[in-house]
Amino acid sequence: MEIDKITKIYFEGKVVSYDITYIDSNFKKSVPINEANTDYQAIQEWAAIDGNNITDPGA
Amino acid sequence: MAITRIGNIANTIPDDSIQNAKFSNIVQSKNIIINGGMDLAQRGTSQASITSDNAIHTLDRYRTRLTTLGTWTQSQSTTVPSGQGFATSLKMDCTSADASPAAGDRLFITQRIEGQNLQYLKKGTSNAQSLTLSFWVRSNKTGTYICELYDQNNSRHINKSYTISVADTWEKKTITYDGDTTGAFTNDNGNSLECAWWLGAGTTYTSGTLQTSWGSGTNANRAVGQVNLADSTSNDWYITGVQLEAGSVASDFEFLPVDVNLQRCQRYYYRINPNSTSGSIGSAAYYISTAVFTMLEFPTSMRTSPSLELATGTNYYNINRNGDNDQFNDFSLNTSNIDSAHLYTDSNVSSTAGFAGRTRFNSASGYVAFSAEL
Numbered sequence: 001m002e003i004d005k006i007t008k009i010y011f012e013g014k015v016v017s018y019d020i021t022y023i024d025s026n027f028k029k030s031v032p033i034n035e036a037n038t039d040y041q042a043i044q045e046w047a048a049i050d051g052n053n054i055t056d057p058g059a
Numbered sequence: 060m061a062i063t064r065i066g067n068i069a070n071t072i073p074d075d076s077i078q079n080a081k082f083s084n085i086v087q088s089k090n091i092i093i094n095g096g097m098d099l100a101q102r103g104t105s106q107a108s109i110t111s112d113n114a115i116h117t118l119d120r121y122r123t124r125l126t127t128l129g130t131w132t133q134s135q136s137t138t139v140p141s142g143q144g145f146a147t148s149l150k151m152d153c154t155s156a157d158a159s160p161a162a163g164d165r166l167f168i169t170q171r172i173e174g175q176n177l178q179y180l181k182k183g184t185s186n187a188q189s190l191t192l193s194f195w196v197r198s199n200k201t202g203t204y205i206c207e208l209y210d211q212n213n214s215r216h217i218n219k220s221y222t223i224s225v226a227d228t229w230e231k232k233t234i235t236y237d238g239d240t241t242g243a244f245t246n247d248n249g250n251s252l253e254c255a256w257w258l259g260a261g262t263t264y265t266s267g268t269l270q271t272s273w274g275s276g277t278n279a280n281r282a283v284g285q286v287n288l289a290d291s292t293s294n295d296w297y298i299t300g301v302q303l304e305a306g307s308v309a310s311d312f313e314f315l316p317v318d319v320n321l322q323r324c325q326r327y328y329y330r331i332n333p334n335s336t337s338g339s340i341g342s343a344a345y346y347i348s349t350a351v352f353t354m355l356e357f358p359t360s361m362r363t364s365p366s367l368e369l370a371t372g373t374n375y376y377n378i379n380r381n382g383d384n385d386q387f388n389d390f391s392l393n394t395s396n397i398d399s400a401h402l403y404t405d406s407n408v409s410s411t412a413g414f415a416g417r418t419r420f421n422s423a424s425g426y427v428a429f430s431a432e433l
Contacts, residue, residue, distance in 0.1 A: 001114075009391045011403065017367075017392040026371045029430075030392035036248060036363035038432060 001025055006043060007055040018043055018054065090313045091177070091190075092170055092254065093120045093323045095301040097135060097147045101330040101428070105134040107154070115432060118149050119324040120170050122432075128164040128259045129289030130155035138297055140195045140229035144314060148195075148299035151258060151288070158290040160261040165282070166289060167207070167257040168298070171433035173362065174212065174244040174251030180305055182210070187238030192254065193309035195300040196221075197229045199293060202286035205257040205269070206234055211250050213242030214276040218269050220284055231300070233309040239273040248362050250433040254303055257281070258288040258296060322359045329357050329365075330428035333420035340418040340427055341402070343378050350405040351378050353390065353418040357429065360397045365429035367392040367402065375425035378408060380416030385409060390427070400429060 001022040009017045009030065020029040020043070031039040046052050099119045106116035109131040115122050116133050123133060136150035149168070157164065180188045192206060201223045209216040217239070221232040244251040257264075260282035267279030274280070288294050300312045315323075331340055341355030357365075371389035378385050390402040402418075420426075 001112075009393075009403075011393055016394060019391055028369055028371050028389060030367040030369075030390070032364045032366065032392055032395050034364040037366060038250075039366040039430070 001027065003046060005055055006046065007057065010057070010059045013059040088313060088315065088323075089302075089304045089310065091172055091252075091303040092301045093327075094118060094320060095194075095299075095312065096145055096314065096320075097149045097299045097301075098317065098320055099324050100135045101324065101328055105132065107132040109133055115328070119328060121149060122169050122171065123166075124169055124255075125166045126164050127157070128160050128166045128261075128287075129153050129157040131166075136297060138197070139299055140197075140231070143195065143300060144312070145195070145299045148197075148297045151296045153289055153292050153294040156290055156292050156294075157259075158287070160259060160287060160289070162261040162263045164259070164261040165257070165264055166259045167255045167282075169253045169255035170301075171211075171250045172252040172254065173248050173433065175246050175248060177244045177251055178246055180238070180244070182239050183213075183241060183243030185240055187240050188305045189235055189238045189307045190303060190305060191233065191235045191307055191309045192303045193231065193233045193300070193312070194298055194302070195229050195231050196223060196296070196298050197227065198223050198288070198296040199226045200286055200288050200291075200296070201226050203284040205282045205285045207253070207255040207257065207281060208236055209253040209255065209276075210239065210242055210244070210273075211253060212245045215239065215242050215273055216270055216276055216281065217273045218281055218283075219271060220269065229297075235307045237272060241273065256298065257285045259290075260285050260287075325357070325359045326362050327432050328428065328430050329359075329361070330426060332426050333423050336420065336423050338420045340376070340420065342415070343418040344415045345380075345408070345410045345412050346403075347412045349409055350403065351385070351387075351408045351416075351418070352393065353378075353402040353404070354399070355402075356399045357397075361429065361431040362397070362433070363431050364395045364397060365400070365431040367395070367400065368428040368430055370425050372422060372424055375420070375422040376404075376418060377421040378404075378416045378418050380410060380414050383410070386421055395429070397431075402427075 132152045139145040264282040269283040270280040341353045343353045374386040385408040387407040393401040393403040
């Protein structure tokens with residue numbers, strides 16, 4: 001599945017997780033900020049690619 | 060689990076010869092592979108249209124690594140070797156062929172293993188233990204296949220071939236890998252070792268010499284001689300009874316009780332499915348009038364703080380409180396640790412802050428899962 005969008009999720013002013021949605025899919029991941037989580041590792045790799053940006057809706 | 064294992068060993072040791080040394084290497088399960096009997100498929104029993112991917116689709120713990128080499132349906136099959144005690148197998152069925160792989164194309168099935176479960180192998184020391192892999196396999200496509208152990212901590216690998224000799228016939232294969240005196244596994248909850256079954260590869264992985272002793276990572280040496288299972292839509296491949304164990308001898312497959320097997324799998328993935336169109340997810344409360352927390356605990360401690368996975372859709376979920384319901388479409392993860400999670404919903408819910416309730420499925424298409432896969 002190809003990532004459509006990654007969005008920061010805020011709670012009480014702090015980022016607590018990242019939501020990942022996928023193109024042509026109703027599947028969703030919500031990923032904790034945790035270095036040992038392989039989805040979190042994948043988000044860092046995705047964000048490091050030129051042109052990929054994490055959506056930040058603000059607190 | 061530990062009591063059963065000790066019991067089995069104790070039966071083979073004369074009462075008058077029990078020594079501490081006999082128990083020095085006892086581990087909870089001799090099988091390093093989890094779900095070796097292909098019994099558990101929390102995500103579902105069949106997934107069609109698999110193309111390029113790096114994901115677990117059906118059987119727990121078995122990851123598909125596919126780079127543009129055909130299209131596949133993966134399923135939990137009831138085709139099994141007769142009289143061996145297995146009920147299910149993993150099946151790969153080619154539905155769109157690729158008879159001429161590009162250089163970088165590849166397909167393999169792999170299981171990733173935590174380093175902290177491998178310390179007793181003493182890898183990276185002069186006492187490094189050998190490993191023996193045994194499994195039952197079947198395919199219409201006869202020829203040479205490759206099984207690989209890949210040390211992810213030190214980028215080292217060892218690759219051995221096996222032969223499917225007779226088409227459409229179950230064969231038991233046993234492969235022994237020497238111990239590796241170089242490069243210890245990191246003692247943590249990360250991915251240290253991958254055990255992989257190659258099913259097809261382009262020249263990037265086949266142009267060298269097969270790495271039959273441990274050596275530094277070289278792609279060209281990983282799948283030399285591998286047949287291309289993707290060359291026809293008539294092709295399929297089955298595997299079950301997978302066991303990877305210390306030593307140079309393949310012992311009988313270790314059948315585990317289903318609850319033990321499920322607990323081992325749920326360390327990495329735990330899924331709650333609807334019971335028809337309802338079924339409980341967790342207890343809940345309105346944190347504010349327009350947001351609901353759902354709290355739930357996992358049945359076993361997970362490898363690390365997991366991700367939430369779910370299907371989203373109109374009114375897939377609801378919160379049932381005294382005298383009313385709010386239906387909503389999805390959750391986000393607020394926080395998780397290895398034992399529990401808090402889910403958050405702040406759309407389509409409205410009540411009085413502090414009211415309690417229960418979060419339930421409202422559609423057969425919804426599900427909630429937690430993934431701490433390697």
